[in-house]
Amino acid sequence: MHSSVKQASLTDFANQKANKVIGACVHCGFCLATCPTYQLLGDELDSPRGRIYLMQSALEDNQASFHTLKHLDSCLTCRSCETTCPSGVEYSQLLDIGRDFLETKRPFWQKNYRTLVRKFLTTPLLFKPVGYFFRHSGKVGSKLKVENSMRKVLLLGGCVQPTLAPNINHSIKNILAKLNIAVVEGSQSQCCGAIDQHLAASEEAIRKVKGNIDAWQGQLENGIEVILSSASGCGVMVKDYPSLFDKEDEYHAKALLVASHTQDIAEFLSKEDLSQLHLSEKNISYHEPCTMQHGQQLGGLVESLLGQFGYTQIPVTDSHLCCGSAGTYAIFQPKLAKELRSNKITHLTKSNPEMIVTSNIGCLMHLQKGSPVPVKHWVELLDG
Ligand code: SF4
Numbered sequence: 001m002h003s004s005v006k007q008a009s010l011t012d013f014a015n016q017k018a019n020k021v022i023g024a025c026v027h028c029g030f031c032l033a034t035c036p037t038y039q040l041l042g043d044e045l046d047s048p049r050g051r052i053y054l055m056q057s058a059l060e061d062n063q064a065s066f067h068t069l070k071h072l073d074s075c076l077t078c079r080s081c082e083t084t085c086p087s088g089v090e091y092s093q094l095l096d097i098g099r100d101f102l103e104t105k106r107p108f109w110q111k112n113y114r115t116l117v118r119k120f121l122t123t124p125l126l127f128k129p130v131g132y133f134f135r136h137s138g139k140v141g142s143k144l145k146v147e148n149s150m151r152k153v154l155l156l157g158g159c160v161q162p163t164l165a166p167n168i169n170h171s172i173k174n175i176l177a178k179l180n181i182a183v184v185e186g187s188q189s190q191c192c193g194a195i196d197q198h199l200a201a202s203e204e205a206i207r208k209v210k211g212n213i214d215a216w217q218g219q220l221e222n223g224i225e226v227i228l229s230s231a232s233g234c235g236v237m238v239k240d241y242p243s244l245f246d247k248e249d250e251y252h253a254k255a256l257l258v259a260s261h262t263q264d265i266a267e268f269l270s271k272e273d274l275s276q277l278h279l280s281e282k283n284i285s286y287h288e289p290c291t292m293q294h295g296q297q298l299g300g301l302v303e304s305l306l307g308q309f310g311y312t313q314i315p316v317t318d319s320h321l322c323c324g325s326a327g328t329y330a331i332f333q334p335k336l337a338k339e340l341r342s343n344k345i346t347h348l349t350k351s352n353p354e355m356i357v358t359s360n361i362g363c364l365m366h367l368q369k370g371s372p373v374p375v376k377h378w379v380e381l382l383d384g
């Protein structure tokens with residue numbers, strides 16, 4: 001479809017990206033069937049195709065209002081539509097541009113509230129003392145000490161995970177110690193930038209992204225083999241770093257280097273010899289985050305790993321649909337988030353599992369609030 005976005009307030013790079021995405025959409029509507037908000041609300045404007053129309057009118061003809069913004073706000077950025085789309089439309093790239101552009105339509109009080117939440121979540125000094133009271137799992141000490149290891153990995157801290165569930169990265173350290181792999185831990189203040197990026201604070205996101213790229217490039221040059229992520233929401237953001245820079249920008253090549261060395265913990269472990277880790281016959285249910293299956297396109301990897309370890313898993317109905325957590329979505333769209341969680345928990349608990357496991361801290365915390373059984377990060381199961 002023809003697109004002629006040329007907004008003076010946007011960079012050439014953003015204008016080109018918007019035209020590319022809008023131009024790729026052939027309006028076939030296949031994506032409607034797998035869009036969770038279209039399924040719940042039944043309004044074309046709350047579907048991927050409808051939102052693309054809205055963004056096109058806004059960006060081409062300045063036809064936009066607070067009403068337009070509301071339809072963009074209801075989008076989970078789950079990217080289920082990208083997995084479904086036969087034309088390869090990179091919807092989420094357009095969404096970031098559309099959200100940034102339409103931010104001027106947002107009422108003052110909403111802007112302030114969103115800024116407050118964003119700063120709170122991404123500033124460890126503010127988040128730690130409060131987040132501690134919502135802690136999901138405590139810290140366990142490292143059981144094995146690694147000495148003079150030949151292999152070194154950088155484990156991303158994440159801005160909220162070390163406070164809410166320190167057990168996750170401790171389990172990874174224990175597992176990697178058994179494999180004789182040394183772990184260098186990233187700082188909690190090195191936020192990946194996803195929260196800023198998705199809340200229309202792209203300048204702040206880029207500042208963080210550039211800081212991370214500079215730091216991690218240095219660590220890669222000093223012998224770090226892989227940048228490991230245990231939160232799929234952070235992992236997908238880091239893997240998407242190259243898309244944030246024009247090819248002419250010096251950071252594009254650096255971002256490619258960082259992204260190509262970034263792996264989810266499941267990707268990394270799937271290539272290692274795990275024979276010394278313990279087997280189990282527990283009946284569990286796995287919730288695959290959207291950032292894992294749609295964002296990183298790693299669908300089925302964790303289930304296959306857990307299957308190798310003997311865990312029984314029953315296929316989950318509608319496993320492609322979001323649980324409603326979606327970064328800060330559950331904070332700003334509580335009604336829809338609760339409905340999605342309730343549907344998800346019904347499907348996840350159908351086989352009476354002993355626990356639910358997942359790959360992202362946001363999903364974990366959100367699901368636990370509505371789950372009758374414990375919710376954990378799957379990697380904690382391997383640290384027996
Ligand atoms: S499936 Fe792809 S091409 Fe078809 S309407 Fe949706 S985004 Fe456009």
Ligand code: SF4
Nearest residue numbers: 035075076078079081
């Ligand atoms: S990202 Fe998810 S909620 Fe948003 S339009 Fe695509 S499928 Fe629908």
